[in-house]
Amino acid sequence: MTQEKKYDFLIVGAGxxxxxxxxxxxxxxxSCLVIDKRNHIAGNCYTREEEGIQVHQYGAHIFHTNDEKVWTYVNRFTKFNKYRHMVEVNFRGKLLSFPINLKTLQQLYGVNNETNAVKHLESVREEITGKDFESWAKQQVGAELYEIFIKGYTEKQWGRPASELPSAIIKRIPIRTTANDDYFDDTYQGIPIGGYTSLVENMLSGIDVQLGVNYLDNKKEYDNMANSIVFTGPIDAYYGYQFGALAYRGLKFKQQTLETDSFQNTAVVNYTEAEIPFTRIIEHKKFDYQKSNKTIVTKEYPTEWCKGEEPFYPINDAANKTLYEKYRLLSNSEPNVIFGGRLAEYKYYDMHQVIASALTKSASTINFLK
Ligand SMILES: Cc1cc2nc3c(=O)[nH]c(=O)nc-3n(C[C@H](O)[C@H](O)[C@H](O)COP(=O)(O)OP(=O)(O)OC[C@H]3O[C@@H](n4cnc5c(N)ncnc54)[C@H](O)[C@@H]3O)c2cc1C
Incomplete structure (x- = not known):
């Protein structure tokens, strides 16, 4: 006789x-129970208030999408401000407009109109062959712009020479010949007023949540609580790393409170020199125009990642893709477990993409159960 289970779904991960x-x-x-091994909800987009400022604990998170359905959905749970993401680059102490646009070309070379910007870019592009990241980037922007904006940053980010990286790590280098220096082109952009945590809190309203509990430490017990499991943790950990661990790039954050009301012009400034160990500085209050006599800044340091540390960016090389595929095939044999999200699918998802994916997977699950 099968025992009646307490919940229809156990959801592992409150991201x-x-x-x-x-x-x-x-x-x-x-009915469902959501559990998370961290002591907070919202996963990697978690924000917490400090000195009246919403701090993005796991790196800067900017909501941007062209997907109207996703935008309407998230607006059910919170209001968004009208933040438009602007980034400056600090290269050897000089602040430059980014992504590369007419303003950048003006700052560096005195190029003053769109026609000359097009001509300038055509004249610097290198006609070299090679499928590595460095050759590909030089084909797009030439050697000097590549050195200033891309080389050092990318090498710090991925921890190896750009000439050894596949060109596929960046789909395209955004270059504009107009003075538009918006970082994203998306129609809908903003930051949730009151932070991402309150967005997720509203989403989870009325739902049972347990924090600070690791599903894998008590898997049997949790499995007995629900008919189906939704697992959003690392797929290799779920299977006890039986084929080996999937590799990630790590990140360390160094946060400081400063006795000044403003530290930098924009919420994010990229430091592109290879000699500077961090990639960017985030000034949190600039995401929601918060007024405070103090400011909080965070430096982001990319790191080598070791098993057991917080995983950030999946390394999408051939070896890891093959390894993930082995785990994915294994997961097909478990009809009662749904694997979803950035860790279970070993995929870099933006927030709007992970929301769209969860909406699709939940809709097909509900349909199946009807
Ligand atoms: C540095 C950085 C910056 C980013 N910036 C942006 C941005 O600007 N805009 C954007 O759209 N996206 C951004 N993203 C992507 C965004 O963070 C992800 O799309 C989103 O967080 C993915 O949500 P998720 O639910 O898949 O994963 P997560 O948020 O990681 O949630 C998974 C949860 O599962 C929990 N968990 C794992 N294993 C277990 C277990 N065994 N037991 C219990 N709980 C478990 C974890 O603790 C975690 O809370 C950024 C990502 C990074 C790394």
Whole structure:
């Protein structure tokens, strides 16, 4: 005789994937419990208030999308401000407009109109062959712009020479010949007023949540609590790393409170020199125009990642893709477990993409159960 289980779904991970899935199945009439091994909800987009400022604990998070359905969905749970993401580059102490645009070319070479910007870019592009990242980038912007904006930053980010990286790590280098220096082109952009944590808190309203508990430490016990599991943690950890660990790039954050009301012009300034060990400085209050006599800044240091540390960026090289595929095939044999989100799918997802994915997977699950 099968025992009646307490919940329809146990959702492992209170990040965006788990929280959207939980909201959708709850609204469709199913019961669920959400658990997270961290002592807070919202996963990697978690924000917390300090000195009246919303601090982005796991790196700067800017919501941007062209997906109207996702935008309408998130606006059900919070209001967004009208933040438009602007980034400056600090190269040898000089501040430059970024992505490369007419203003940048004016700052560096005195180029003063669109026609001359097009001509300038055509004249510097290198006609070299080679499929590595460095050759590909020089084909797009030439050697000097590549040195200033891309080489040092990319090498710090990935921890190896750009000539050894595949060109696929960046889909395209955004270059504009107009003076538009918006970082993103997306129609919908903003930061949740009151932070991402309150967005997720509203999403999880009325749903059972347990924090500070690791599913894998008590898997049997948790499995007995629900008919289906939604797992948003690392897929290799779920399977006890039986084929080996998937590799990630790590990040360390150094946060400082400064006795000044403003530290830099924009919320994010990229430091592109190879000699400076961090890649960027975030000034948190600039995301939501918060007024305070103090300011909080965070430096981001890319690091080598070791198993057991916080995973940040998946390394999408051939060896890791093959390894992930082995785990994915294994997961097909477990019809009662749904794997979703950045860690379970070993995929870099932006927030709007992970929300869209959770909406699709929850809808097909609900349909299947009807
Ligand atoms: C530095 C950085 C900056 C980013 N900036 C942006 C940005 O500007 N804009 C944007 O759109 N996206 C950005 N992203 C991407 C964004 O963070 C992700 O899209 C989003 O967080 C993915 O949500 P998720 O639910 O898949 O994963 P997560 O948020 O990681 O949630 C998974 C949760 O599962 C929990 N968990 C794992 N294993 C277990 C276990 N065994 N038991 C219990 N709980 C477990 C974890 O603690 C975690 O809370 C950024 C990512 C990084 C790394």
């Amino acid at each position: 965006l994937f788990g929280s959207v899935f939980a909201r959708e199945v709850t609204d469709a009439g199913y």
